[in-house]
Amino acid sequence: MTPPERVAAALAALSLPAEVRTFPQSTATAEEAAAAVGCAPGQIIKTLFFLADGRPTMVLMAGDRQVDTAALAEILGVSRKRLKMGTPEEVRQHTGYEVGGVAPVGWPTKPDVVIDDSLRRFATAWAAAGAPNAVFAAGVEALAAAIGGQWAAIAKERA
Incomplete structure (x- = not known):
């Protein structure tokens, strides 16, 4: 099964009605x-992988924001020094996806999930679907509920 097929299967298992779309161009950023789907960058969900004192952690962030790592560390109950962004190898090992295509569903094991409040600006947003040219649209609240995400204010505006 390809990574986008795994995402489609995970979406179906979570009862999220979403279609994986692939494009000839990159959708990695x-x-x-x-640009590919015709929406604002904020409507793109960045799925980021962190290790919080060794615990796999998924962060969903609006495409027009950056993670405030001090705020994230506080939410996760770890010191800032014990929070690190995963390396490409760690991302692949824990998520099963390559950087640029990390989906918020279909992970081999359940991580901690933190979702930035800024995504609540949108009823629907787009997320990576397992490949650097594949995405799916989903209702933001429905996706958050399906993956057991904790909402928190962990964003800073991009410079």
């Missing part, structure tokens, strides 16, 4: 994905 928020700007590229927004």
